[in-house]
Amino acid sequence: MSNPSLANTLNHQVRLASRPVGLPTDANWQLTQETLAPPGPGGVLVKTLALSLDPAMRGWMNEGKSYIPPVGIGEVMRAGGVGVVVASDSPAFEIGSHVAGGLGVQAYCHIPAEQLRKSGLSRIDLRLGTLTQWLNVLGMPGMTAYFGLLQVGHPQPGQTVVVSGAAGAVGQTVGQLARIKGCRVVGIAGGQAKCDWVVKELGFDACIDYKAGQVKEGLRELCPKGVDVYFDNVGGDILDTVLTRITRGARIVICGAISQYNATSAVQGPKNYLSLLVNRARMEGMVVFDYADRYPQAIAELAGYLKDGRMISREDVVAGGVQAFPATLLKLFSGENFGKLVLKVADE
Amino acid sequence: MSNPSLANTLNHQVRLASRPVGLPTDANWQLTQETLAPPGPGGVLVKTLALSLDPAMRGWMNEGKSYIPPVGIGEVMRAGGVGVVVASDSPAFEIGSHVAGGLGVQAYCHIPAEQLRKSGLSRIDLRLGTLTQWLNVLGMPGMTAYFGLLQVGHPQPGQTVVVSGAAGAVGQTVGQLARIKGCRVVGIAGGQAKCDWVVKELGFDACIDYKAGQVKEGLRELCPKGVDVYFDNVGGDILDTVLTRITRGARIVICGAISQYNATSAVQGPKNYLSLLVNRARMEGMVVFDYADRYPQAIAELAGYLKDGRMISREDVVAGGVQAFPATLLKLFSGENFGKLVLKVADE
Numbered sequence: 026m027s028n029p030s031l032a033n034t035l036n037h038q039v040r041l042a043s044r045p046v047g048l049p050t051d052a053n054w055q056l057t058q059e060t061l062a063p064p065g066p067g068g069v070l071v072k073t074l075a076l077s078l079d080p081a082m083r084g085w086m087n088e089g090k091s092y093i094p095p096v097g098i099g100e101v102m103r104a105g106g107v108g109v110v111v112a113s114d115s116p117a118f119e120i121g122s123h124v125a126g127g128l129g130v131q132a133y134c135h136i137p138a139e140q141l142r143k144s145g146l147s148r149i150d151l152r153l154g155t156l157t158q159w160l161n162v163l164g165m166p167g168m169t170a171y172f173g174l175l176q177v178g179h180p181q182p183g184q185t186v187v188v189s190g191a192a193g194a195v196g197q198t199v200g201q202l203a204r205i206k207g208c209r210v211v212g213i214a215g216g217q218a219k220c221d222w223v224v225k226e227l228g229f230d231a232c233i234d235y236k237a238g239q240v241k242e243g244l245r246e247l248c249p250k251g252v253d254v255y256f257d258n259v260g261g262d263i264l265d266t267v268l269t270r271i272t273r274g275a276r277i278v279i280c281g282a283i284s285q286y287n288a289t290s291a292v293q294g295p296k297n298y299l300s301l302l303v304n305r306a307r308m309e310g311m312v313v314f315d316y317a318d319r320y321p322q323a324i325a326e327l328a329g330y331l332k333d334g335r336m337i338s339r340e341d342v343v344a345g346g347v348q349a350f351p352a353t354l355l356k357l358f359s360g361e362n363f364g365k366l367v368l369k370v371a372d373e
Numbered sequence: 374m375s376n377p378s379l380a381n382t383l384n385h386q387v388r389l390a391s392r393p394v395g396l397p398t399d400a401n402w403q404l405t406q407e408t409l410a411p412p413g414p415g416g417v418l419v420k421t422l423a424l425s426l427d428p429a430m431r432g433w434m435n436e437g438k439s440y441i442p443p444v445g446i447g448e449v450m451r452a453g454g455v456g457v458v459v460a461s462d463s464p465a466f467e468i469g470s471h472v473a474g475g476l477g478v479q480a481y482c483h484i485p486a487e488q489l490r491k492s493g494l495s496r497i498d499l500r501l502g503t504l505t506q507w508l509n510v511l512g513m514p515g516m517t518a519y520f521g522l523l524q525v526g527h528p529q530p531g532q533t534v535v536v537s538g539a540a541g542a543v544g545q546t547v548g549q550l551a552r553i554k555g556c557r558v559v560g561i562a563g564g565q566a567k568c569d570w571v572v573k574e575l576g577f578d579a580c581i582d583y584k585a586g587q588v589k590e591g592l593r594e595l596c597p598k599g600v601d602v603y604f605d606n607v608g609g610d611i612l613d614t615v616l617t618r619i620t621r622g623a624r625i626v627i628c629g630a631i632s633q634y635n636a637t638s639a640v641q642g643p644k645n646y647l648s649l650l651v652n653r654a655r656m657e658g659m660v661v662f663d664y665a666d667r668y669p670q671a672i673a674e675l676a677g678y679l680k681d682g683r684m685i686s687r688e689d690v691v692a693g694g695v696q697a698f699p700a701t702l703l704k705l706f707s708g709e710n711f712g713k714l715v716l717k718v719a720d721e
Contacts, residue, residue, distance in 0.1 A: 092651045265642070279650045294613070294642025302627045302658030303440045310650030 031070070031111060034061045039130040039350045041096045045086055047289045048358060053086070054102075054351045063112060067138025069146065070112035073128050074373060075342070076350070077105040077160040078366040079194070080258075080357050083286040092312045101129040102350070105165055107149065107156050108134065109373055115141060118148070125149045125159050130350045132370060145317070153328040157340040161365035162327050165313055166194035169280060170256075171323040172316040174199050175206075177278045177309050178254040182207030185248045187267060190258035191232055192219035192339075194365035195280060198327070199256045200229045201336045208254075211247050213240065213263060215360040222363070226337060235263060244270045254278070260285045261293050268297035275306040287358055339364030346370055379418070379459060382409045387478035387698045389444045393434055395637045396706060401434070402450075402699045411460060415486025417494065418460035421476050422721060423690070424698070425453040425508040426714040427542070428606075428705050431634040440660045450478040450698070453513055455497065455504050457721055463489060466496070473497045473507050478698045480718060493665070501676040505688040509713040510675050513661055514542035517628060518604075519671040520664040522547050523554075525626045525657050526602040530555030533596045535615060538606035539580055540567035540687075542713035543628060546675070547604045548577050549684045556602075559595045561588065561611060563708045570711070574685060583611060592618045602626070608633045609641050616645035623654040635706055687712030694718055 035058045042055040064070045085096050085103050096103050106128035110118045115138065118124065126146035128134040136144050149156075154163045161167060173195075180186050186203040190196040191212025200223065203210045212223045212232035220232035233243035240263060244252065251272035257264050260282025271277070285292045301308060316323075330336035341362040343353045347370055356362045383406045390403040412418045433444050433451050444451050454476035458466045463486065466472065474494035476482040484492050497504075502511045509515060521543075528534050534551040538544040539560025548571065551558045560571045560580035568580035581591035588611060592600065599620035605612050608630025619625070633640045649656055664671075678684035689710040691701045695718055704710045 090651075260647075279647070281650070282647055285647070291644045292647060294644035294646055296639045296642035298642055298646070298656070299608075299627070299630055299633070299640060299658075301656060302629070302660065303438075305658050305660055305663060307655055307657040308646070308649060309655040310647075310653050312650065312653055315653060 031061055034133070035059070036061050036131055036133045037347050038101045038132070039347050040101055041086060041098055043098065044088055048287045049083070049086065049351065049354065051351055055099075056348060061133055062135065064114050064135055065137055067115050067141070068113075069110055069115050069118045069136045069141065071108040071124055071126075071128060071134045071136065071146070072111045073106050073108045073132055073134060073347070073370045075107050075156055075160060075370055076128065076130060076347075076368045077164060077166075078350075078354055078357060078368055079105070079165070080281055080283045080286060082354065083358070092314075101131050103127060104130045105160065106134075106370070107159050114138070117141070118146070123149050123151055123156070125164060130347050132347055153324065154331055154338070157342060157365070157367050158331065158338045160367055161194055161340050162198050162331060162336065162338040163324050166365055167198050167327050168316065168320055168323055169311075169313040170195045170198035170202060171327065172313060172319070173278045173280050173311045174202055174254070174256060176316070177311045178256060178276050180206055180208045180254045183209070184253035185209045185211065185250060186254040186256065187211045187213065187244070187248065187252045188256040188258070189213040189263050190281075190283065191223045191229065192363060193258060195258055196256070197223075197227055197339060197364065198336070201227050201330070203254070204228050205330060205335055209248075211244070213259075219363060240266045241269070251275070256280060257282070259283050264295050265297050268295055268300040271300055271304050271306050273304045273306070275304055277306065277308040279308060279310040283358065340367045341365065342367045342369050344369045379409055382481070383407070384409050384479055384481045385695050386449050386480070387695050388447055388449055389434060391446065392436055396635045397431070397434065397699065397702065399699055403447075404696060409481055410483065412462050412483055413485055415463050415489070416461075417458055417463050417466045417484045417489065419456040419472055419474075419476060419482045419484065419494070420459045421454050421456045421480055421482060421695070421718040423455050423504055423508060423718055424476065424478060424695075424716045425512060425514075426698075426702055426705060426716055427453070427513070428629055428631045428634060430702065431706070440662070451475060452478045453508065454482075454718070455507050456482065462486070465489070466494070471497050471499055471504070473512060478695050480695055501672065502679055502686070505690060505713070505715050506679065506686045508715055509542055509688050510546050510679060510684065510686040511672050514713055515546050515675050516664065516668055516671055517659075517661040518543045518546035518550060519675065520661060520667070521626045521628050521659045522550055522602070522604060524664070525659045526604060526624050528554055528556045528602045531557070532601035533557045533559065533598060534602040534604065535559045535561065535592070535596065535600045536604040536606070537561040537611050538629075538631065539571045539577065540711060541606060543606055544604070545571075545575055545687060545712065546684070549575050549678070551602070552576050553678060553683055557596075559592070561607075567711060570687075574687075588614045589617070599623070604628060605630070607631050612643050613645045616643055616648040619648055619652050619654050621652045621654070623652055625654065625656040627656060627658040631706065688715045689713065690715045690717050692717045
């Protein structure tokens with residue numbers, strides 16, 4: 026290890042202790058600590074500065090086939106994060122350089138040489154965006170928004186785009202990007218404060234407060250020509266309601282279904298799916314990793330919007346280190362977070 | 374009227390008396406008769422020879438927005454059919470020529486000049502196929518199969534195509550066409566007799582009897598590489614089961630949902646729809662009328678397959694005239710019909 030100050034440093038980790046039924050509880054987690062080992066030949070040691078908390082994490086905790094394998098019992102919980110290289114035997118990662126990647130819920134992440142490529146660890150340029158923006162607009166949520174909206178949703182100028190979870194990490198970028206591309210944009214979010222922010226700060230044309238229970242009426246009033254693209258982060262009743270308002274040839278991007286992730290009974294299927302038939306419409310799933318080759322192009326475009334002020338980025342940063350992970354994660358499912366939920370792990 | 378033998382002829386009609394709840398009953402129909410009037414200037418009078426009975430008819434009986442307006446109370450029930458021109462003031466339709474179009478459930482159909490274009494009445498060539506084949510492979514079911522499979526399903530040679538309602542009108546052509554295009558084809562049908570026919574006569578690679586209750590096991594065994602294209606005519610549990618077996622990038626063609634058409638509670642939504650996300654797959658609706666400009670091309674291709682024996686066409690022809698319509702329609706929903714259900718109305 027080329028950094029003597031790390032000798033005898035403890036690494037704190039949050040591991041999956043058991044698979045949750047419904048909302049995760051403390052019993053599903055195990056906090057461990059171990060002494061840091063120096064990186065082996067070609068390896069890199071990253072100090073975690075901040076972690077991304079994502080609804081998809083709930084799915085990774087379940088057993089069974091999905092788009093990536095589940096987190097194993099006893100393993101460090103999977104998480105994307107940003108950090109700084111504190112020890113390195115790799116010429117690609119100098120000590121002091123900032124990186125993003127799958128660091129896991131731990132204070133330090135050691136990536137051996139043979140996993141460097143697969144891990145997707147990459148250097149980040151803080152001139153393009155702040156550390157937390159690299160977990161938001163310039164990170165996975167931004168990539169998901171960019172490719173989901175443009176490559177699956179195919180919005181055309183003048184069309185109406187509706188996005189649920191509008192004040193969340195993916196939703197905020199979907200809506201702003203749709204606006205920049207010349208669409209009418211209507212958000213769906215929980216609570217008046219979020220809706221106000223979505224309209225006043227993000228520049229959406231309108232936003233429907235689903236907690237007020239008037240989604241159907243809101244869509245009728247605010248999308249008089251119907252919904253051409255629906256970017257769905259929530260599933261459940263909201264998906265079903267939007268299905269009643271789609272236009273002929275509409276595209277529904279299935280990005281997530283946060284309303285269903287903690288369901289202990291069967292997932293609620295969209296009972297209005299035959300609207301797809303009547304309207305010759307399409308419902309299509311997307312997984313951001315498929316577009317990894319094109320992240321640089323998306324990052325460049327989105328960083329440009331941040332720089333010229335056409336796009337803003339809001340993060341809800343919670344302090345507390347990795348120990349605060351179990352409690353902080355729950356904010357996602359109560360809808361408590363406002364903007365991209367980030368766990369601050371350490372100062373640089 | 375240029376055909377004196379028609380003077381004083383009675384036209385028998387089946388009209389929609391009320392909207393059904395669940396399966397249609399006799400109370401939903403009214404049998405009427407009226408004396409034939411001669412066609413006006415430019416009009417055509419067609420004697421109905423056979424009518425197409427379609428699952429979609431159930432939807433046309435419901436109130437509310439769909440891809441075409443509902444049949445009005447008191448109106449002659451909408452139906453596609455084939456017939457012969459018995460009186461004409463139109464140079465495009467000589468007496469004695471065979472035609473197909475929306476004749477309705479009636480012994481004679483009078484089409485005034487101003488509705489000729491909109492009605493879609495077209496001459497049919499009995500050298501390309503028999504009268505009942507013009508209601509099947511060369512008619513709407515064949516067009517639905519052709520464009521739904523090729524334009525929405527995008528099957529590639531070597532891929533696995535699954536079709537439900539495999540012994541029905543649309544399903545039989547979907548499966549045979551997929552086979553001709555070089556796919557592995559697995560049908561789903563009700564009962565061993567239908568399954569045997571689908572494999573032995575239509576040349577599917579396999580067929581699963583859903584009534585035996587082993588759809589999941591059957592798909593696992595018969596589609597070891599997963600399902601690349603699913604052509605869905607039935608909805609409900611079968612759609613949900615197929616969703617668990619789709620491949621990455623799969624296409625699900627939503628053509629119908631016969632299991633749900635008589636539902637008196639909410640339609641059953643596909644609770645496994647998040648498989649679309651995991652598999653980056655697509656579920657897309659289609660309505661055959663959108664492809665009307667290209668019917669001639671499809672008819673030419675399909676007629677070629679009939680002629681060279683690569684495709685066969687089975688119709689389940691019920692005699693009895695228009696009066697038999699209400700009872701015959703129910704065969705569709707009990708799964709009793711074997712092949713395209715046709716009501717024979719009259720000899721030529």
